[in-house]
Amino acid sequence: FDYDLVIIGAGVGGHGAALHAVEEGLKTAIIEGDVVGGTCVNRGCVPSKALLAVSGRMRELHDEHHMKSLGLQVSSTGYDRQAVADHANNLASKIRSNLTNSMKAMGVDILTGFGKIVGKQKVRYGKVGFPEKEITAKNIIIATGSVPFVPKGIEIDGKTVFTSDHALKLESVPDWIAIVGSGYIGLEFSDVYTALGSEVTFVEALDQLMPGFDPEIAKLAQRVLINTRKIDYHTGVFASKITPAKDGKPVLIELIDAKTKEHKETLEVDAALIATGRAPFTSGLGLENINVVTQRGFIPVDERMQVTDADGNVVCCINKLLHWAIVSQWPVWILTYDML
Structure with a gap:
């Protein structure tokens, strides 16, 4: 095999799994189609809490009674929208950089592109418009997280x-x-x-x-x-x-x-x-190539968290890499593939 472990998705789940895998002596690669850090760092926990911190400060400054009780006089308050947005983005960028550097320092190979399972213990990855590369792995972890759920009838333009x-x-x-x-x-x-x-x-x-x-x-x-x-x-x-x-x-x-x-x-x-709400990001992962059919986007597992195919057969089993859980306000969805 090219790797002992390949992880699809470099969010906080994939990042944590990669570091733990290297500590266990596994040759590890992580595939990311967007940016390291995933939803939590780039589109969730980190920037949202940065904006909430700003909103809290604004409310405090607008509370004249509270300010006067502290002996402070605030004549007027305002904000710079772009500066507020930059504050949240810069914080996410700093954490994203730290996550990337920690994986590089530990010897994790960071592969850029969208990962797809193309067969038993085979993964293909690449950017749109560029040739794809195929690698083999004894173990595969899917850590692709979630995406916003948009009901039917709603047209998204990203602006209004x-x-x-x-x-x-x-x-x-x-x-x-x-x-x-x-x-x-x-x-x-x-x-x-x-x-x-x-x-x-x-x-x-x-x-x-x-x-x-x-x-x-x-x-x-x-x-x-x-x-x-x-x-x-x-x-x-x-x-x-x-x-x-x-x-x-x-x-x-x-x-x-x-x-x-x-x-x-x-x-x-x-x-x-x-x-x-949010939905599992499983579209385009090539699960059909290992006969796995999702249920409302979720991958079916048994009571032991073993992934099962359309016929109810176990196609992979949990391994010692993930004997821990990540609890986050923003969903982090992790499954482990240890192909039999």
């Missing part, structure tokens, strides 16, 4: 209708933004946007905001993070169709009743953030 991946770039701060989905992603962005001056409207399909939260936490979040801010909401409705702004027209959001499917109203806003 966008996902959290786009929003973290903070290319604009709209006067009025609708956030479709009131989970933790939507709630975090509502904090950022309202701190920077936007009005927010939540669109939630279920009958209450933050339906996946612990009830007591949801009550506290409603009281502190929603009721005290320029936020309104529609619950029990689907955004059946969203049309980006163009030709001077606003973003159009057609709302239908979640139960009856009847049209309720059409919202006209400056922008819409789609925060309807």
Whole structure:
């Protein structure tokens, strides 16, 4: 084999697995089609918390009573949108560089391109428009993480209708933004946007905001993070169709009743953030080449986390590389392939 282990995906899951593999004496390569660090570093935890830190400072400066209690006088506050965006990006870039250097220092081969399983213990990788290369590995780990889930009927343009991946770039701060989905992603962005001056409207399909939260936490979040801010909401409705702004027209959001499917109203806003959750990134991995059929994007495994094919046969088994778990606010999805 060319390698003892090949990892597809260089997010925090793949990075951790690579370092542990080298420590165990395995010749290791990691394949990344985008940038090292994956969702958490580049489009999730790191930049989102950087923006939340900025929003917290803005709120503190706007709290005249609190400032006066400290003996401080603040005449006016403002922000530089591009500088705020650069702050989040620079922090992600620094961490991304540290992750890359740590793998190079440990002797991990970093291969650039999109990885695809083409057969038993065979992986092909390469950039679009360039010749692909094929390597063999005794073990293969898929650590491709997740991507934003966009429901049918929603047209993404990346400017006026966008996902959290786009929003973290903070290319604009709209006067009025609708956030479709009131989970933790939507709630975090509502904090950022309202701190920077936007009005927010939540669109939630279920009958209450933050339906996946612990009830007591949801009550506290409603009281502190929603009721005290320029936020309104529609619950029990689907955004059946969203049309980006163009030709001077606003973003159009057609709302239908979640139960009856009847049209309720059409919202006209400056922008819409789609925060309807995330889905496993398994498309294009070549799983069909080892007879593995995904279930709603997820790879089927048995009670021992062994991957099974379409006939229910075990095609790989868990190995000692991943006797640990990564818990993150942003999903990190890891499976281990130890081809039999």
